[in-house]
Amino acid sequence: MTVIELIQITKTYPGGKMPAVYEISLKINKGEVLALLGPSGSGKTTLLRLIAGFETPDQGKIFLNGQEVSRPRYCLPPEKRGVGMVFQDYALFPHLTVAENVAFGLGSLKRDLRRKRVEEVVDQVGLTSLARRYPHELSGGQQQRVALARALAPNPIVLMLDEPFSNLDPDMRTQMRMEVAAILRRTGSTAILVTHDHEEAFAMADKVAVLNAGRLEQCDPPELVYHIPATPFIADFVGQADFIPGVIRDGKVVAEIGVFPNASPFVDGTEVMVMIRPDDIDLVPDEKGVATVLSRQFKGSENLYTISLPSGQILHSSQHSLAVYADQTRVGLKLKVTHTVLFRREDPFFNKELIE
């Protein structure tokens, strides 16, 4: 069942030269977690605020549970939409206890029902023992759970989280990610998560919507976004990606390091760029090898090698944690590509230097 539907949403801020979001269409189903992923300025927070009702679209429509809530020049205010929000700074009311904070949006319930619901939600986020504390007495992770509980308490149509983990230290971040993902699944909540961290998006979301400069470039499950990115921007944004030039010949893609199968609609003669991920090639030390090791980055669980080809092309390869090769070692390449991802060579992504 579709909970949220956006149709061709466009918004330009007054004084802005480019639209903050441009012709974005999305559908979110009940119980789904959608990640809005993109660099800063890509329009993901704008989209969030449009869905919440804090901004009005210039064009397009937004439907919540089948009801139209936003369209140009008018929108249903946020207090009437039933959306829950968790902000980056948690925005807990400092003069209320945890329990009072969580109860804040439950004004319409009778007192005993309200108390029951508060207990239920506080229990779901694991803060029962801290219900009487004030926000300044809690740690960052605990404060975030309070913010989550408060947003969940009124049973919102959708829960919206705006970069919720950016205020935590890295180890807390991973832990909270898993906890929050578990809470969302347990409560069967529909949620939208705004983030610039692709790892976060992949870990928590059922579908990832990638935004670039206000446009929606892809909306797919995380595995598809990683393995079959729709644009080179996405390929580069969600993980290490190298692109080597190739050309279609006899229905196959011919490139400097080898020949790849072609499942794309591109015809013979098309000039393309092939996406290569570090886990797509293996290095084999070989005195007569074509490639040279330039540098090694030890990452703990793996070694990331930067290698250069005779043409000057730079590639990366991910090797075993204990496989150490010195700089300037000559290596041969073994291709492990399971599927070929191709982009047109004329794509503006590859011609940025010319534009500038």
Place this chain on the structure above:
Amino acid sequence: MRPDALKLPFERSGLSSLVRRACPDRWHLATLLLAGLVLAPLGVVLFSIFSETNDVWLHFVHTTLITLITNTLWLLLGVACGTTFVGVSLAWLIAAYDFPGRRWLDWALMLPLSLPPYVVAFVSIGLLDFTGPIQTQLRSWLGADQVWFPRIRSTGGVVFVMTLTLYPYVYMLARNAFLTQGRRAIEASQSLGQSRFQGFFKVALPMARPWIAGGLALVLMETLADFGTVSIFNYDTFTTAIYKAWFGLFSLSAAAQLASLLVLIVFIVLFIEQRSRSHQRFSQAGRSHVADRIPLGGVRGWMAFVYTFLVFCIAFLIPVGQLSIWAARVFGQDFDSRYLSFFSHSVFLGGTAALLACGCALILVSASRLKNDLLTRISVRLATLGYALPGSVLAVGIFIPLVWTDKQIIGWMKNFFGIEIGFLFSGTLFAMLLGYLIRFLAVAHGAVDSAVNRITPSLDETARSLGISGIPLLRKVYLPMLRGGLLTAALLVFVDVMKEMPITLMTRPFGWDTLSVRIFEMTSEGEWERAALPAMALVLTGFLPVILLSRYSGKGN
């Protein structure tokens, strides 16, 4: 809230909603009303520039206008130099160095703010005049009839007294500037080969300029608005001339014209203050890892102590001491029911004005939060401009329209109903409280506004996403979080109204004498000792906000 039932049906956009959005809502009306309250007296006063010149005005022009202007200019110049020198030197010593007694002198140097300037004025004259104890003692020691002693009743005397009471404005702001920026700047310049002394003049002082200018602007506006001090010294300035024109020569229009000239001067100073504030915004507010103070040992340390302690003594300890002595002397005869009535009047007026000002400040702050558009922003800015208008100007500016309104109502009642009634608005508490509100709304608004800034936009939006907006939002979120700010605002306005003199003198109804009025009456007759008793009450109440203030700015250290 159930997920499948959105509360209200989505309204079709049509003529009705268009009209509703075009009409100003209650918040706009409220802020416009408050802004209008400030603009009306200002407009009335300025408009009088164009009114007919009458005999009284010509009299002033021919006799005293030049004196008024030169006196004002000398006063401004003198006080500016004095407060800058004293304020900046003290601020630098306290901010950059450590010497014996620095810790308590830090906040003690702000205590003179609790003394109304006119109180220090009559104490100084009482002490240092020809017939005062110091000169008398000096003469008896030297056994002479005439010993040279600087005349206290002179321009120098006025400047001296006003410097002593107003330097804390410059001191406070300069101290904050030096604390947050100056010390690190000195270290940077030292690493580049400059001595501390050079560093002060070349780096720290220029960096603190916007703050010093801001403090100076406050000082100058207080100087221009001052009535009590200059009248005690018989030093003719615009404020005393306005009073004389109105009460001595019964010419409201001449008073208005004098007031308009004063307002023009005030605008110039106001302009300077606004400019200095904008520069403050652009200055760095970087991470202040506050470096340690440089300890001053031996002779230099004690010299620093002597200088700061001397200022504290002269500006605070001696006046308070002398006041206490005099007050004790007259306590027996003067502490009667009349005194208590003065006291209760002052407290009542202060309390009522505080409530009014806080309520209006709350309205302004809520309006700026709920409706952040250009109209609201301008209205709020205008409504808080009242602090720049001297009390004398406000009194005139309020009275003229009120008298006009009253005359219209009286005439209307007579013509339509044949009833004769007296004045409804002018000469009542209404006019007085209105004057206080206009003058001190900015004080209340400043305190509440800085408290409101701690309520982040995300708190607002969170509450809205949970279904709470409008008045319930103000009640459940803003009010609890603003309690501290509102209390501070109420206290500041209460004390300011108790100390206020010109509006009270010029607009009070019959029988509503206050402590400040009593002081004026006593000092007009040179009865310094009897003026000390009401003055003590004012000083004691004045302690509270100053202690608060110095605690707050001390926290930043």
